[in-house]
Amino acid sequence: xxxxxxxxxxxxxxxxxxxxxxxxxxxxxxxxxxxxxxxxxxxxxxxxxxxxxxxxxxxxxxxxxxxxxxxxxxxxxxxxxxxxxxxxxxxxxxxxxxxxxxxxxxxxxxxxxxxxxxxxxxxxxxxxxxxxxxxxxxxxxxxxxxxxxxxxxxxxxxxxxxxxxxxxxxxxxxxxxxxxxxxxxxxxxxxxxxxxxxxxxxxxxxxxxxxxxxxxxxxxxxxxxxxxxxxxxxxxxxxxxxxxxxxxxxxxxxxxxxxxxxxxxxxxxxxxxxxxxxxxxxxxxxxxxxxxxxxxxxxxxxxxxxxxxxxxxxxxxxxxxxxxxxxxxxxxxxxxxxxxxxxxx
Amino acid sequence: xxxxxxxxxxxxxxxxxxxxxxxxxxxxxxxxxxxxxxxxxxxxxxxxxxxxxxxxxxxxxxxxxxxxxxxxxxxxxxxxxxxxxxxxxxxxxxxxxxxxxxxxxxxxxxxxxx
Numbered sequence: 461x462x463x464x465x466x467x468x469x470x471x472x473x474x475x476x477x478x479x480x481x482x483x484x485x486x487x488x489x490x491x492x493x494x495x496x497x498x499x500x501x502x503x504x505x506x507x508x509x510x511x512x513x514x515x516x517x518x519x520x521x522x523x524x525x526x527x528x529x530x531x532x533x534x535x536x537x538x539x540x541x542x543x544x545x546x547x548x549x550x551x552x553x554x555x556x557x558x559x560x561x562x563x564x565x566x567x568x569x570x571x572x573x574x575x576x577x578x579x580x581x582x583x584x585x586x587x588x589x590x591x592x593x594x595x596x597x598x599x600x601x602x603x604x605x606x607x608x609x610x611x612x613x614x615x616x617x618x619x620x621x622x623x624x625x626x627x628x629x630x631x632x633x634x635x636x637x638x639x640x641x642x643x644x645x646x647x648x649x650x651x652x653x654x655x656x657x658x659x660x661x662x663x664x665x666x667x668x669x670x671x672x673x674x675x676x677x678x679x680x681x682x683x684x685x686x687x688x689x690x691x692x693x694x695x696x697x698x699x700x701x702x703x704x705x706x707x708x709x710x711x712x713x714x715x716x717x718x719x720x721x722x723x724x725x726x727x728x729x730x731x732x733x734x735x736x737x738x739x740x741x742x743x744x745x746x747x748x749x750x751x752x753x754x755x756x757x758x759x760x761x762x763x764x765x766x767x768x769x770x771x772x773x774x775x776x777x778x779x780x781x782x783x784x785x786x787x788x789x790x791x792x793x794x795x796x797x798x799x800x801x802x803x804x805x
Numbered sequence: 806x807x808x809x810x811x812x813x814x815x816x817x818x819x820x821x822x823x824x825x826x827x828x829x830x831x832x833x834x835x836x837x838x839x840x841x842x843x844x845x846x847x848x849x850x851x852x853x854x855x856x857x858x859x860x861x862x863x864x865x866x867x868x869x870x871x872x873x874x875x876x877x878x879x880x881x882x883x884x885x886x887x888x889x890x891x892x893x894x895x896x897x898x899x900x901x902x903x904x905x906x907x908x909x910x911x912x913x914x915x916x917x918x919x
Contacts (some may be wrong), residue, residue, distance in 0.1 A: 475860075475864070476864045476867060476868065477834055477838055478831060478834050478835050478838065478867075478868045478871060479867065479868075479871075481830070481831060481834055482823070482831060482871065485823055485827050485831075486822065486823070489824075520860065520863055522860065549863070549866070549867055549870075551882070570867055570870070570871070571815070571819075571867075571870050571871045574822040
């Protein structure tokens with residue numbers, strides 16, 4: 461028999477020895493690594509002890525049956541994403557349906573058909589790999605909470621209108637720095653810089669959804685709704701500026717270039733959704749509000765202020781954050797001038 | 806003499822899937838476990854434990870079907886249903902028939918094994 465494309469760590473749970481042997485043998489022939497448990501209690505101990513990619517679970521077992529295992533797995537945050545394939549006699553399909561409704565991934569009937577066994581196991585493993593990959597991708601761009609939310613809501617989300625705050629941040633004099641130092645030093649600088657900015661954004665619940673060169677875009681209030689997204693964005697911006705003071709002090713100590721940033725923030729309605737393909741998707745926000753935030757960020761050069769915000773964002777700030785009106789500015793591509801505010805603290 | 810209780814299509818499929826070496830191990834396991842399952846069914850009748858009876862009949866049904874012992878599997882299924890419905894008093898001679906039929910199946914499997 462041909463080996464599976466990528467072997468997985470599988471757990472077979474069945475109180476019947478003939479079934480266990482048969483399943484283990486079939487799966488091992490397909491190249492997988494198989495562990496065996498003879499009832500639900502043993503299975504739960506094994507699942508909590510080491511990670512598995514897939515569980516093949518019998519329903520009818522002494523001590524702890526398949527329903528109870530499924531329920532315990534779904535309630536355990538470390539286990540609820542491990543796919544489960546129910547294995548059952550063909551005359552207990554009503555019980556299998558209940559398991560699928562509870563959250564089992566798929567089912568197989570005994571006696572086992574080797575072709576179906578291979579197909580369903582490989583499909584489940586592939587889905588698991590895709591989910592792990594997506595989660596990993598999200599975790600690099602978002603907080604674990606946001607990543608979790610994205611995974612739960614699934615990828616079927618089409619575009620929808622959300623009330624949120626968009627932030628753009630850019631290193632001001634980066635180009636001159638890039639030309640004046642070794643490439644490796646520039647990349648190190650960028651990595652350290654992004655790490656600091658990501659920390660500030662994540663600590664206020666924002667999601668970084670774009671990074672281009674030395675610039676980034678973040679969104680607050682989507683995909684998870686937050687009433688105070690305007691305040692959160694501005695507080696994150698203040699933290700980013702503070703973090704940069706520390707960063708520059710370290711750079712100075714190493715006799716390296718120091719950087720200044722500009723942050724533009726605008727809030728209101730925007731269209732949010734996933735763009736990309738099934739294999740590489742990004743959560744993105746687009747619309748006039750997002751464009752405005754980008755224009756405001758560019759305007760920080762002219763205004764000579766690190767943090768600029770639009771009027772709607774300013775209206776959502778508590779009294780202990782001070783913002784100074786800089787008057788109306790007519791941006792390229794906009795028909796009406798926009799009132800801009802500089803955040804002073 | 807060709808087997809009368811084993812469906813050879815099912816058996817050949819199983820053999821093809823598991824390989825000649827492994828089917829021997831599988832038959833040995835079945836022959837080891839089946840008498841224990843029958844013993845469990847008998848003892849659960851004396852203790853009137855329908856759940857233990859049902860589970861043993863369920864495993865017996867499943868394992869017999871795996872080897873293509875379809876008549877034996879059907880008989881085990883009847884016993885499983887009686888256990889499930891808590892009607893152990895209606896079992897009558899079925900358990901004896903099961904044991905007798907199992908004797909034939911075991912003999913045929915041993916021959917196929919050799």
